[in-house]
Amino acid sequence: MSKFNGTWVEKELDPSFDAFMDAIGLGEYKEKYRNVRTTVTYECNGENWKITWLSSLCPDKPTTVNIQIGKEFDTKGPDGSDVKSTLTVISDCEMKEHAVTNTDDGKNREFIVTRKVNGDVLDYTTEAIPSKATMKGRMYRKK
Numbered sequence: 001m002s003k004f005n006g007t008w009v010e011k012e013l014d015p016s017f018d019a020f021m022d023a024i025g026l027g028e029y030k031e032k033y034r035n036v037r038t039t040v041t042y043e044c045n046g047e048n049w050k051i052t053w054l055s056s057l058c059p060d061k062p063t064t065v066n067i068q069i070g071k072e073f074d075t076k077g078p079d080g081s082d083v084k085s086t087l088t089v090i091s092d093c094e095m096k097e098h099a100v101t102n103t104d105d106g107k108n109r110e111f112i113v114t115r116k117v118n119g120d121v122l123d124y125t126t127e128a129i130p131s132k133a134t135m136k137g138r139m140y141r142k143k
Contacts, residue, residue, distance in 0.1 A: 002044035003093040003117040008139035010037045016135050020126070023133030024109055033057070040139065049087070077101050093117040 013034065014020075021030045036057045043050040052064040053075075067073045072086045085099040097113040110129040115122055120141040127134050 002042070002089075004042040004095070004115070004122070005044050007039060007041040007142040008122050009039050009142050010137060010139045012138065014136045020128065020133045020135040023131045024128045025107060038139075039142070 039054045041052040047069045050066050054062045065075050069089050075083050077083050081101050083101045088096045094116045099111045101109050112127045115124045122139040124137050
C-alpha cells in the first residue's frame with residue numbers, strides 16, 4: 001500500500017525560494033507566491049491515483065485529477081498555467097514527477113519533483129531543468 005495515501009499540508013517555505021524563482025525567470029512573482037501553501041490529498045489504488053491540490057492562493061478552487069501512473073496527464077498550476085505531468089512510482093514511499101508548464105510569458109519550464117514519505121513527513125525536491133535550480137520543501141500528514 002502506498003505511503004502517500006492521505007492528506008499532506010505544507011507549512012513552511014524553503015530558504016532557497018527566492019533564488020529558485022529568480023533562476024526560473026519568475027523573480028517578479030516572489031512576493032505573490034511567498035506565502036502560498038498547498039494541501040495535497042492522495043488516494044492511491046495500484047496504478048490508479050486520485051490527487052487533489054488546494055492552494056492558499058485560491059482556497060475555494062481545488063484541482064483534482066484521476067491519473068494512471070506512468071501516463072501523461074494535464075492539470076493547472078497555482079497560477080492557472082497549463083501543466084503536463086507524468087508520475088513514476090519508485091517505491092511505496094517515493095515517486096518522481098516530470099512536469100512541463102507554460103506560464104503567461106510563453107516560456108515552457110520543465111521540472112523534476114521527487115517526493116519521499118518518511119512516517120508523517122513528505123519531503124520533496126523540485127529541480128528546474130535546464131537551470132539546475134533546486135528548491136526543497138516539507139509537508140506533514142494531516143491527522
